[in-house]
Amino acid sequence: MNTTAAIHAMTLALNAAWEYQLLTFPNPAVGAVCLSDNGTVVSVGTHKRAGGPHAEVYALRDAYTLLSGDTTIAGCDDSHRIHDYLRTRHNGIFHTVSMAVTLEPCSHSGKTPSCALLIRDLGIKRVYISVKDPNPAAAGGASLLSDAGAECVFGIMEEEGEKLLEPFIRWQKSPFVFFKWAQRLDGTIDNGTISSQSSREHMHALRDRCDLIVIGGNTVRHDRPTLDARLVDGKAPDVLIYSQMGEFDQSIPLFSVPDRKVYVESSLERLKEYSLVMIEGGTSMFQASQNTCDWYLCYLAPKLGGGLQNMGPIQEDFEVLHAKITDNILLWMKKK
Amino acid sequence: MNTTAAIHAMTLALNAAWEYQLLTFPNPAVGAVCLSDNGTVVSVGTHKRAGGPHAEVYALRDAYTLLSGDTTIAGCDDSHRIHDYLRTRHNGIFHTVSMAVTLEPCSHSGKTPSCALLIRDLGIKRVYISVKDPNPAAAGGASLLSDAGAECVFGIMEEEGEKLLEPFIRWQKSPFVFFKWAQRLDGTIDNGTISSQSSREHMHALRDRCDLIVIGGNTVRHDRPTLDARLVDGKAPDVLIYSQMGEFDQSIPLFSVPDRKVYVESSLERLKEYSLVMIEGGTSMFQASQNTCDWYLCYLAPKLGGGLQNMGPIQEDFEVLHAKITDNILLWMKKK
16 A cells, blocks of 8 residues: 555545535544555545544445445444444454544544444554544544554645644634635625525535524625525524614514524624634625634635625635535635 | 446546546547446546547556556556557456446557557456547447447446537537636736636646637737747647737737737637637627637636726626636636
8 A cells, every 4th residue: 555545545535524514513524435455445434413423434334335245234324333233244354444534533432432443343454544633532543543453644634634623623612713605706796696506505504503603784684584594404503693783673584583592793702602603794794704714615606797796895815725516616715 | 336336436537537628639538447346446547638648548557557566667658558568467457447438448549559459458347438439530449349248338427428528529620619717706807917826837738739819909908918838838829819900019929929820800710720729818808709619717716806807797607517626726617
């Protein structure tokens, strides 16, 4: 096995993890790949939702299914069942398998059993790891594996792994805050629905995971939004209306969503009480939150025309952290 | 082997081919993948330049290197040498290998030997093919393989394969024309260099392959461009300055490039004499060429601010055919 194969596998693992970036809150986004002894990719797994199977478990499940031909657990999403099944049925099939994981496999048993113990017990002899687990409760997976004779190779695409993990690191101490906007290719952000259905569903899935949405007072008055996650049957987060003027028409739909707190405040101090915060809006909200935002998420519709207003006069250089292309282009960015 | 594995492999083959879209002129962009018997990806190959090895040859070369451990031809770019070496040394290693190819393997021997004959002689038993070869001189590869007992499965991701092949189909009959522009995320297209170094190098590589560049008269007067391919040591294509007024300062650098024809004309009729045409410019050139362009290529810099003018008042909905993310975002599009 050469480094090229490990890097290729880690690239796949990172891309898989990005598909669920923020959606795994409060867990980190993680991707995992199983490799054959000559370095070819056998399976790719990704953590999708807190409480669900870890990335390693999905990758091991699919590698087992492919290599054994036994499809019993092929579609299974029950972490305990996959762990138990693999432990009793692996029959040495993993002895030639290596793994690439964006984050050190967890040592502890939480809502799901320990990944490191499973990897050890399946007899996997080599694990490529991008980033060491920064969570003391979950760390130690690598030494557990090393003690059992497995080789753990750290630092494969470490910089990319650290970027992937940034939100997770942040929300353990203070809120992770991202600014989201939708625009056309010509930069315009006004005049009707801009994003595709799949982009709006993704955005609702994010709302479902966030605990606070921040939005500008003018947008609330003008758009009269609901700010819920109805497209994915999700929960509606609390709302902070950022406004110097406190009076709002209470028939605006966002005020009638059950189990939601709505604040109308002229500062962003409230954010400190939350962990995952999405800021929605245009130019003025962008400017007001410029020192607060960790990341930026842009849904870009490949259209020219249809609007007038763009993000001017904002001046900002971004680094693209990850992009996803569907019928729209989804850009995860941070300031340079 | 299941269809999922074939689709995954074809996706990789398509993405690999897009890396060299238009750069293979006058050949088609083609990607190829070798798969092991359980469906894992062994190697990915792509055709890079007319006269160089075909995609299948690169994929077979790398599969051989990986599976045999023999690195003799690992870095070889000589098609004949790879063909000859594989034929004499394969030692049955390919009997469990399948392939996914975006275009039917060629049957004829041109600048390089026939891919279909090589695949047959290596004993490969299954080839997934996205699109049948539309070129009568090269077609027939699949029946040649079928006659030898190999299974050819057509139509895997056929729609995507046909999109990839569109320029090749077009330039065999009439010019393939694409409009290229660079913009910031806020849609602005003016005021200094917008694209990154790697984007400009890609654009110069395209210029090197094009036989004609079309540009508006105002851009020529204002930017005083050279319109060559110096960043990649490439050749400079002919230039058509699209202008109602025929007088230009002959000290503008584009007029002094050796071995170049420069036309100053008020119509686009001249395009019919060429095969691969890039139109560069802003709003007015976009509008003038709206009925002429097959595709659109946008280099998008992830920046806000720095310019004033965007593509307004153009109204256009695009389909994104392919996107590539580096420090810039490169979007291949066509009108919806």
